Amino acid sequence: MSIxxxxxxxxxxxxYALLTIKAYSKDLGDFQEFIASEYGEQSLQDLEYRQIxxxxxxxxxxxxxxxSINRKVSSLNSYYKFxxxxxxMESNPLAKHKALKAPKKVQVPFSEDEMNSVITALxxxxxxxxxxxxxxxxxxxxxxxxxxxxxxxxxxxxxLANKTLKVLGKRNKERIIPLIDSVVQTTKQYLEVRSSLxxxxxxxxxxxxxxxxxxxxxxxxxxxNDYFSRASxxxxxxxxxxxxxFATHLLSQGANMNxxxxxxxxxxLAATQVYTHNSINELKKVYSNAHPRxxxxx
Numbered sequence: 001m002s003i004x005x006x007x008x009x010x011x012x013x014x015x016y017a018l019l020t021i022k023a024y025s026k027d028l029g030d031f032q033e034f035i036a037s038e039y040g041e042q043s044l045q046d047l048e049y050r051q052i053x054x055x056x057x058x059x060x061x062x063x064x065x066x067x068s069i070n071r072k073v074s075s076l077n078s079y080y081k082f083x084x085x086x087x088x089m090e091s092n093p094l095a096k097h098k099a100l101k102a103p104k105k106v107q108v109p110f111s112e113d114e115m116n117s118v119i120t121a122l123x124x125x126x127x128x129x130x131x132x133x134x135x136x137x138x139x140x141x142x143x144x145x146x147x148x149x150x151x152x153x154x155x156x157x158x159x160l161a162n163k164t165l166k167v168l169g170k171r172n173k174e175r176i177i178p179l180i181d182s183v184v185q186t187t188k189q190y191l192e193v194r195s196s197l198x199x200x201x202x203x204x205x206x207x208x209x210x211x212x213x214x215x216x217x218x219x220x221x222x223x224x225n226d227y228f229s230r231a232s233x234x235x236x237x238x239x240x241x242x243x244x245x246f247a248t249h250l251l252s253q254g255a256n257m258n259x260x261x262x263x264x265x266x267x268x269l270a271a272t273q274v275y276t277h278n279s280i281n282e283l284k285k286v287y288s289n290a291h292p293r294x295x296x297x298x
Contacts (some may be wrong), residue, residue: 002044003028006082015171017148027075031055045083049093052076056100066100073097109245110232115141117231128197131190132207133223138186140224140239143167143177144246144264147220147239153206155191160184169265177263247272 007025010016016024028044034055035042052073059069076094083089119141122134139150149167157166163179179187194200200212207215220239228237243264250260261272 002083002088003032003079005086006079009082010078017170019148023071024075024078027072028079031072031076034058044079045089047093049097052093052097060100066102070099070102073099108236109241109248110228112249114228114232115245115249118227121231122227126189126193128193128210131186131193133227135183135186135190136207136220136223137227137242138183139165140242141246142180142183144243145177146243146265147217149265150239151207151215151217151220154204155206156204157206158187160187167265170267173265175262175265 003025006028007021010021010024011018032044035044035047035051038054039051056069056073059072060066073094077092077097080089080092080094084092118137119134122130122137125131125134136150139145143165145153145167146169149169152168153165157168159166160179163181163184165177165179167175167177169175194208197208197210197212200208202208202212202214205214209215209219224239224242225237228241247260247264250263251257257269257272261269264272266272
């Protein structure tokens with residue numbers, strides 16, 4: 001019952017996405033199964049850190065990555081914090097736990113040439129799916145929206161007269177993102193062919209399949225992977241890499257980090273700073289090419 005109360009709290013108070021809540025529930029369920037097999041039907045509230053540590057060691061021995069283990073422990077930690085908050089526990093057994101060391105993943109963004117190559121190739125698309133895919137890619141690159149945010153976009157979120165887009169982000173936080181002229185133009189073309197679909201089921205949603213129903217996340221992933229596999233040799237070709245490219249290219253061109261933070265819908269600058277890695281590398285190239293004391297000038 002306490003887990004149900006916890007997931008209700010995540011949904012109604014913390015405003016977490018359903019997929020996030022599902023992941024938390026699975027982590028807690030897996031932990032509960034392990035505890036039952038090792039220690040019998042023992043309440044999670046009665047556990048000590050040494051018992052939780054047995055589970056962590058079990059995960060390590062299974063070959064689960066430290067990053068994944070940290071995420072699972074984070075789910076459990078959030079649960080215990082909730083139990084302390086509602087007075088069901090006096091203290092959190094994970095209060096002094098230190099996360100396992102995990103290597104930082106450096107996401108490699110698409111280059112400007114790769115982006116231009118894909119967008120240029122899509123310029124000739126005039127049918128429904130072609131224009132839809134083109135707008136999806138242009139919107140990702142022009143706004144930096146998350147995949148789930150794009151899937152949930154509604155026609156009413158567009159304000160083409162003022163060239164803006166309203167996006168509903170994490171924890172139902174709204175943000176307004178400006179649209180560049182080329183995206184506005186593609187949007188108008190897409191809306192025109194969209195209106196000619198034989199049957200529209202999900203009328204309010206912006207992006208639809210040919211059957212007139214709202215697109216889904218795996219389809220968006222396939223679209224991005226398909227088009228960019230023709231222009232890029234990068235191993236990872238996903239919507240998140242487009243978001244990464246958006247942020248990196250803005251920062252490389254001198255955009256203010258606080259402005260990029262607002263555009264991305266981040267709650268803190270720390271989340272935005274992960275995108276500075278590649279822009280710093282770009283600055284190093286410029287510095288090396290331009291500075292009179294660099295090796296290229298010697």
